[in-house]
Amino acid sequence: xxxxxxxxxxxYDGVDALESAxxxxxxxxxxxxxxxxxxxxxxxxxxxxxxxxxxxxxLELDGVLISENSPGxxxxxxxxxxxxxxxxxxxxxxxxxIAFGVDNQSLWRRVDWTKRRHRASELLAxxxxxxxxxxxxxxxTMPQQQLVEIARAIGAKSRILIMDEPTASLSREETxxxxxxxxxxxxxxxxxxxxTHRLEELSVIADRVTVLRDxxxxxxxxxxxxxxQELIRLMVGRELSTIFPKRKVERGEVALxxxxxxxxxxxxxNVDLSVHRGEIVGLAGLVGAGRTELARIIFGLDHADGGEIxxxxxxxxxxxxxxxxxxxxxxxxxxxRRQGVILQMPVSANITxxxxxxxxxxxxxxxxxxxxxxxxxxxxxxxxxxxxxxPVSTLSGGNQQKVALSRWLATKPSxxxxxxxxxxxxxxxxxxxxxxxxxxxxxxxxxxxxxSDLPExxxxxxxxxxxxxxxxxxxxxxxxATQQQIIALALGGRSQAAA
Amino acid sequence: xxxxxxxxxxSALGAYLILLLVMALIAPAFFNPGNLRDLAMNxxxxxxxxxxxxxxxxxxxxxxxxxSQFAVCTVAAGWxxxxxxxxxxxLPLVIVTGSLLGGVGGALVGRLRMPSIVVTLALMVxxxxxxxxxxxxxxVQNLPADFQWFGFEQSDGQFLIIAVTLxxxxxxxxxxxxxxxxxxxxxxxxxxxxxxxxxxxxxxxxFAVFVLMGALVGLAAALNAARFSIVPSNGGMGLELKAIAAxxxxxxxxxxxxxxxxxxxxxxxxxxxxxxxxxxAGINPFWEKSIQGAIILVALMSxxxxxxxxxxxxxxxxxxxxxxxxxxxxxxxxx
Numbered sequence: 003x004x005x006x007x008x009x010x011x012x013x014y015d016g017v018d019a020l021e022s023a024x025x026x027x028x029x030x031x032x033x034x035x036x037x038x039x040x041x042x043x044x045x046x047x048x049x050x051x052x053x054x055x056x057x058x059x060x061l062e063l064d065g066v067l068i069s070e071n072s073p074g075x076x077x078x079x080x081x082x083x084x085x086x087x088x089x090x091x092x093x094x095x096x097x098x099x100i101a102f103g104v105d106n107q108s109l110w111r112r113v114d115w116t117k118r119r120h121r122a123s124e125l126l127a128x129x130x131x132x133x134x135x136x137x138x139x140x141x142x143t144m145p146q147q148q149l150v151e152i153a154r155a156i157g158a159k160s161r162i163l164i165m166d167e168p169t170a171s172l173s174r175e176e177t178x179x180x181x182x183x184x185x186x187x188x189x190x191x192x193x194x195x196x197x198t199h200r201l202e203e204l205s206v207i208a209d210r211v212t213v214l215r216d217x218x219x220x221x222x223x224x225x226x227x228x229x230x231q232e233l234i235r236l237m238v239g240r241e242l243s244t245i246f247p248k249r250k251v252e253r254g255e256v257a258l259x260x261x262x263x264x265x266x267x268x269x270x271x272n273v274d275l276s277v278h279r280g281e282i283v284g285l286a287g288l289v290g291a292g293r294t295e296l297a298r299i300i301f302g303l304d305h306a307d308g309g310e311i312x313x314x315x316x317x318x319x320x321x322x323x324x325x326x327x328x329x330x331x332x333x334x335x336x337x338x339r340r341q342g343v344i345l346q347m348p349v350s351a352n353i354t355x356x357x358x359x360x361x362x363x364x365x366x367x368x369x370x371x372x373x374x375x376x377x378x379x380x381x382x383x384x385x386x387x388x389x390x391x392x393p394v395s396t397l398s399g400g401n402q403q404k405v406a407l408s409r410w411l412a413t414k415p416s417x418x419x420x421x422x423x424x425x426x427x428x429x430x431x432x433x434x435x436x437x438x439x440x441x442x443x444x445x446x447x448x449x450x451x452x453x454s455d456l457p458e459x460x461x462x463x464x465x466x467x468x469x470x471x472x473x474x475x476x477x478x479x480x481x482x483a484t485q486q487q488i489i490a491l492a493l494g495g496r497s498q499a500a501a
Numbered sequence: 502x503x504x505x506x507x508x509x510x511x512s513a514l515g516a517y518l519i520l521l522l523v524m525a526l527i528a529p530a531f532f533n534p535g536n537l538r539d540l541a542m543n544x545x546x547x548x549x550x551x552x553x554x555x556x557x558x559x560x561x562x563x564x565x566x567x568x569s570q571f572a573v574c575t576v577a578a579g580w581x582x583x584x585x586x587x588x589x590x591x592l593p594l595v596i597v598t599g600s601l602l603g604g605v606g607g608a609l610v611g612r613l614r615m616p617s618i619v620v621t622l623a624l625m626v627x628x629x630x631x632x633x634x635x636x637x638x639x640x641v642q643n644l645p646a647d648f649q650w651f652g653f654e655q656s657d658g659q660f661l662i663i664a665v666t667l668x669x670x671x672x673x674x675x676x677x678x679x680x681x682x683x684x685x686x687x688x689x690x691x692x693x694x695x696x697x698x699x700x701x702x703x704x705x706x707x708f709a710v711f712v713l714m715g716a717l718v719g720l721a722a723a724l725n726a727a728r729f730s731i732v733p734s735n736g737g738m739g740l741e742l743k744a745i746a747a748x749x750x751x752x753x754x755x756x757x758x759x760x761x762x763x764x765x766x767x768x769x770x771x772x773x774x775x776x777x778x779x780x781x782a783g784i785n786p787f788w789e790k791s792i793q794g795a796i797i798l799v800a801l802m803s804x805x806x807x808x809x810x811x812x813x814x815x816x817x818x819x820x821x822x823x824x825x826x827x828x829x830x831x832x833x834x835x836x
Binding site: 051053072073074077078083085089090091092093094095098101102103105107108109110111112113115136138 | 684
């Protein structure tokens with residue numbers, strides 16, 4: 003056995019990303035890792051590559067324990083990784099970026115620029131990329147950066163090569179080229195760990211596949227003895243209805259309406275969408291389809307250069323978030339820790355931040371009222387915090403999200419936009435937030451919920467709008483919605499036939 | 502290497518050449534050898550310190566304690582000389598003194614990951630007031646005769662200072678471009694996380710660069726001290742700002758990862774020449790600081806002006822790919 007990862011555990015902010023996961027890699031095999039978002043695939047490979055330190059468990063290379071793993075140590079042992087987000091130096095040239103993975107890095111060694119550029123062109127040719135080796139990496143497009151990363155990893159002549167969705171942004175031709183290179187490496191005895199979201203790749207490239215679900219290894223299977231349907235079943239492994247208690251709410255008049263909203267810079271074109279009072283509209287789509295970009299326009303963070311936004315039947319101009327708040331729109335952003343809450347500030351100040359105006363009093367700032375409002379939300383949403391004055395950083399992810407939500411409910415909105423409301427939150431807190439969203443809808447709030455969690459979208463929404471490449475490609479009613487249909491729409495027809 | 506990568510250096514050089522051209526037209530006397538030698542002498546210390554500062558800023562950090570380090574090293578040079586040590590011993594000892602001072606900042610910034618602006622602000626005050634306390638403000642006088650100009654004739658001593666500065670400059674510039682150690686400095690300043698994943702720890706690089714910065718301050722202080730017969734205890738006032746200004750004017754990004762020593766040389770030359778040039782042009786030299794300030798602002802503005810363009814390019818070279826398009830929002834359901 004080339005590599006053995008035994009009983010690996012890792013948790014972030016009290017949420018388990020991996021629970022005693024065991025994984026084995028043979029020399030000369032392509033071993034695929036599959037699982038839903040958040041299943042723990044990326045965490046596992048980052049532990050193997052030394053980028054993340056595990057809380058528990060051990061790593062063995064050729065049966066020898068790897069102690070104190072770090073990126074430098076992993077590299078010296080012949081472990082190379084390509085991550086999902088290209089880790090290139092934007093200010094340095096392509097040749098130099100490749101050299102950082104390939105060359106001898108002893109400090110006082112002289113850089114041979116000619117050899118470096120030559121080697122870089124060779125490696126790029128091998129992956130079938132036509133990229134100027136003297137270009138700055140920051141000027142390359144995403145697929146080009148991906149190819150540079152792949153060239154760098156191949157040049158490192160590793161024993162173990164880890165690839166996290168290498169084909170995500172590649173064209174068909176580039177992908178096939180990559181398969182060819184991978185097959186060559188496999189014949190040379192390199193062990194390859196391959197993460198992908200495209201299950202159709204597995205039958206082409208993988209020898210074995212390990213399925214992860216909620217941080218645990220479901221099992222490892224010979225690719226020849228399994229199929230797509232079975233893998234999907236293993237990855238999902240739960241029933242929808244038990245998790246999402248959906249209440250029937252009478253639909254009111256239209257609260258938010260978009261007519262032909264466009265924004266060239268972010269690629270949004272001609273978006274039509276309406277959300278009624280008491281309705282939850284799920285906004286589905288791939289990452290990059292334009293969902294967050296659309297939310298940012300509704301909330302005044304970016305500006306539409308075409309179309310109109312109507313609230314309760316009247317066209318409105320929203321230039322800034324302050325305008326949006328005054329119009330009764332609230333937006334709970336995706337990145338909770340950076341945009342949703344201010345970690346160092348107490349729970350009370352976080353909750354009242356978007357509605358400070360109501361705290362003005364004769365004496366200046368009404369601390370008593372602030373405490374009272376915060377206390378109300380803490381009680382209503384069962385936010386687990388020592389006191390309303392504790393810094394939000396001391397709370398768990400789920401409770402932080404409740405604070406973020408409270409902040410926006412304190413503005414008394416009529417339209418609530420939620421961007422990935424339960425991302426990175428443990429199952430219990432997730433259920434609480436779902437029931438809270440249900441309550442708000444039944445009180446007559448119009449809710450637009452962006453989510454990449456398909457079961458969540460299907461379970462929570464009255465209607466589901468699916469975006470692809472900057473526009474809404476279809477709207478499906480709750481009763482008619484199926485996973486297959488939404489996936490087909492999200493993929494925009496490209497993979498529709500196969501789905 | 503294409504010229505496009507050096508557009509910042511090129512624009513600084515253009516400005517300097519224009520200045521020289523104007524001087525050639527209105528005050529040719531500016532170019533007499535004596536004046537040029539004085540200019541070189543007055544800017545040698547700034548040059549050495551700006552070399553170190555370039556490295557520090559390339560890693561994405563800053564060191565504003567170098568002026569105070571300079572004062573400490575200057576007094577140390579005086580003391581060592583007065584204690585009867587030969588010049589050949591004084592020089593390395595002062596360099597070691599500077600390295601130790603730099604190492605304190607490097608340890609706090611690199612190892613303990615404290616913000617460099619605050620750490621070096623504290624050290625700036627600590628070194629200078631510590632020195633004032635120890636010396637009680639007194640200058641070091643009655644130095645041995647063979648200390649000034651290292652015991653050489655004045656002209657030979659001056660030549661030595663300029664030669665040493667040039668050698669250090671050339672060696673650093675070569676090493677920064679052609680040794681892995683130099684490339685590591687760019688890497689950590691460009692993207693510390695990407696560097697970590699490539700096996701380069703920012704903290705070690707930052708520590709080493711701060712020590713080197715201190716060593717260069719020590720060298721500059723020792724060379725500068727030898728120009729005079731007495732040694733002041735309040736030297737190096739404002740030196741950190743001169744060095745940082747020269748680095749920035751030379752096109753190095755204050756956020757790290759981009760810049761060259763070639764640019765820094767041009768920055769030192771441009772800012773160091775303005776004052777003398779004004780005198781020769783018959784303009785009131787009180788304008789010097791204002792003009793220097795304006796040059797720094799223009800340099801920064803061109804950096805800011807270029808930035809949105811860079812970002813636009815990054816996003817629009819291939820419009821279909823300005824977002825990562827196929828990072829699926831759920832896993833494995835595709836077919």
